[in-house]
Amino acid sequence: MSAELAQLTQIVINGIALGSIYALVALGLVLAYKSTEVLNFAHGDLLMLSAFVAWGFISLAALPFWFAFLATVVVMATLGYVLESQVMRRIVGQPQFAGVMLTLGVAFMLRGLVSMSFGPQERKYDTPFSGRTTHLGNVVVSDLSLLIVAVALLVTLLLYFFFTRTQVGVAIQASSQNQLAAFLCGIRVKRLNSIVWAISGALAALAGVLLAPVTLVDISLWFVVLKAMAALVLGGFGSAPGAIVGGLLIGVIEQLTGVYGPDGSKDIVAYVVLIAVLAIAPHGLLGEAHGRRV
Amino acid sequence: MRFDYNTDYAQDRTLLRYPVDRWIYGLLMLALLVVPALLPRFYVGELTYLFIVCIASLGLMVLIGYTGQVSLGHAAFMALGAYSHALMLAAGVPLVVSLLVAALIAALCGCLIAIPAVRTTGLYAAMVTLAFSVIVEHVAGRWQSVTGGYSGLSVARPKLFGLDVSSVTGFYYICLAVLAIVLVALINLMRSRTGRAFVAIRDSEAAAYGLGVNVLRYKILAFAVSAGVCGLAGGLFAHHLRHLTPEAFNLLLSMELVLMVVIGGLGRVDRVSARCDFCIQAVVA
Numbered sequence: 001m002s003a004e005l006a007q008l009t010q011i012v013i014n015g016i017a018l019g020s021i022y023a024l025v026a027l028g029l030v031l032a033y034k035s036t037e038v039l040n041f042a043h044g045d046l047l048m049l050s051a052f053v054a055w056g057f058i059s060l061a062a063l064p065f066w067f068a069f070l071a072t073v074v075v076m077a078t079l080g081y082v083l084e085s086q087v088m089r090r091i092v093g094q095p096q097f098a099g100v101m102l103t104l105g106v107a108f109m110l111r112g113l114v115s116m117s118f119g120p121q122e123r124k125y126d127t128p129f130s131g132r133t134t135h136l137g138n139v140v141v142s143d144l145s146l147l148i149v150a151v152a153l154l155v156t157l158l159l160y161f162f163f164t165r166t167q168v169g170v171a172i173q174a175s176s177q178n179q180l181a182a183f184l185c186g187i188r189v190k191r192l193n194s195i196v197w198a199i200s201g202a203l204a205a206l207a208g209v210l211l212a213p214v215t216l217v218d219i220s221l222w223f224v225v226l227k228a229m230a231a232l233v234l235g236g237f238g239s240a241p242g243a244i245v246g247g248l249l250i251g252v253i254e255q256l257t258g259v260y261g262p263d264g265s266k267d268i269v270a271y272v273v274l275i276a277v278l279a280i281a282p283h284g285l286l287g288e289a290h291g292r293r294v
Numbered sequence: 295m296r297f298d299y300n301t302d303y304a305q306d307r308t309l310l311r312y313p314v315d316r317w318i319y320g321l322l323m324l325a326l327l328v329v330p331a332l333l334p335r336f337y338v339g340e341l342t343y344l345f346i347v348c349i350a351s352l353g354l355m356v357l358i359g360y361t362g363q364v365s366l367g368h369a370a371f372m373a374l375g376a377y378s379h380a381l382m383l384a385a386g387v388p389l390v391v392s393l394l395v396a397a398l399i400a401a402l403c404g405c406l407i408a409i410p411a412v413r414t415t416g417l418y419a420a421m422v423t424l425a426f427s428v429i430v431e432h433v434a435g436r437w438q439s440v441t442g443g444y445s446g447l448s449v450a451r452p453k454l455f456g457l458d459v460s461s462v463t464g465f466y467y468i469c470l471a472v473l474a475i476v477l478v479a480l481i482n483l484m485r486s487r488t489g490r491a492f493v494a495i496r497d498s499e500a501a502a503y504g505l506g507v508n509v510l511r512y513k514i515l516a517f518a519v520s521a522g523v524c525g526l527a528g529g530l531f532a533h534h535l536r537h538l539t540p541e542a543f544n545l546l547l548s549m550e551l552v553l554m555v556v557i558g559g560l561g562r563v564d565r566v567s568a569r570c571d572f573c574i575q576a577v578v579a
Contacts, residue, residue: 039417097364100420101556104366104549226428229421237418264436271425278410278422 006138011255017145019251020152021211025228026235026243027159028203034176034238035196038088038099042107043204044225048218049110050076050208052118055217058125065127073205080201084194107222115219123217130213148210155206156244159199172196227254230274236284245285326470330463338462339534345469346530349476351554353523358555360484361516362496363412364420367427368551371400371521373434373543375528377441380538383450393472393529400525401518408517412510427548434540446539449532469530476523483519492516 025047032040040046050072057068087106091098129143163169175182175189176196183189211221227250228243235246250270258266277284330338354368379396383389407426411419434441441447452465483489491512494502503509528543535542 039420096417097358097362100364100366100417101552104552108549226424230425233418233421264432268429268432271429274425275407275410275422275429278413278418282410282413282418 023247375525404521
């Protein structure tokens, strides 16, 4: 393998690892959106909060990594459940703007809460995979990236089976297609919506716990949600496979522009993609037909 | 409690219909005119800031309150206005011309950003404006040769017709005048054909379309007007800051604007200025 090809492969693999995170975040967004018609602007802050929670479990409570990982996911899933059942449910039937404002409000509260209780300094925690690398031919991959890809893959498969093979999963699909019809079939729509938000919270936690060792445990982690939105739009809004494809693509595009693009373009390329896709092909790659969902 | 009882359209369109309205607004204007003579300098400066934010939130009100389009990135238009105003002042353009051109530049960008934003549902507008805001902040930080990057860009002192108005009081009156002009202009816009088209789009896009309103054109127009007004506010904000940095125009400012508009009451131009900003300001300051 020539050196240039090796470099390209390296970049693409890094992009896929980063993109897996975006895909997880976008998946969390799209699930919540499909069940409750609310685009959760607080999703990034749930992710950020989960990084801090994981840091607390690992550094303060000195729990082993995997246990802390699971505990964080459980905590955030509970938070997602409570958020839906206690807060979001109050604005059902209101215009979309209400959902935007409410989730933004929650986002600011979470951000304020974290910055008040943890302070502005950055933190980090170690995983059993930090600092280790694996050689695949000429290409060097950090074990953390492999872990991220593996977890993302596993979670996606699990969710796929959950939504197609289990009774609860199929019920969730039904209620996201038509709430009234699902309700008349005896499906407990309200509880399912809460469960979906719990799943969404768990996905935020997964992404947060995996992302924090790569970057730092910091309040600015919430920014990931904006990139996930770019992923959503690129993949096609409201489509779960689209969210995954879009996430991976955004990750790869970002890494490629980081190396080959002009200085500083890496930070904004995701947003440029978002605007360009909406201007040129608003349906995205795998999007469903847009229409007013009544 | 007073009920509006209209016998013709002219009554519906009058600005100040009852004598009590005239008294209230007259007294308010008078009070704002004499305030700098009575209050300490610090409060006059704070009031000036409040006027600037008022202008910006009026601009946003056109979009959110009247046309029903969500924007989470209006600080970006303020940034555009502020930077272009500062650069033009440095190049020797007179203040009034520079302010107007800054507003125009922001309005043009508003038009451009409206094209992807209004394609489908309201959520897209929210996401596009959010993304646009992040892009503007990054570009302002990175394009050092023009914007001075994160180290900042200093703004020339305001001069009006050769007169130095950089004193706290002088600048206060300028902002007050601009606020009054914008307020009257927007109220007039809203009772015109265009304003009614905006409201129709907000209430029901399909119905507006059915009645012959060119929905796409009016949505883009609403974006342009609102971005232009925000650009104007940005130009004034540049003088208030004296030193422009990208952080001054971050997402937080956009969110504050949205909050002001929502708390002030959607679709109430007169209330947004009078009531909510004072509350927000009281909390912030």
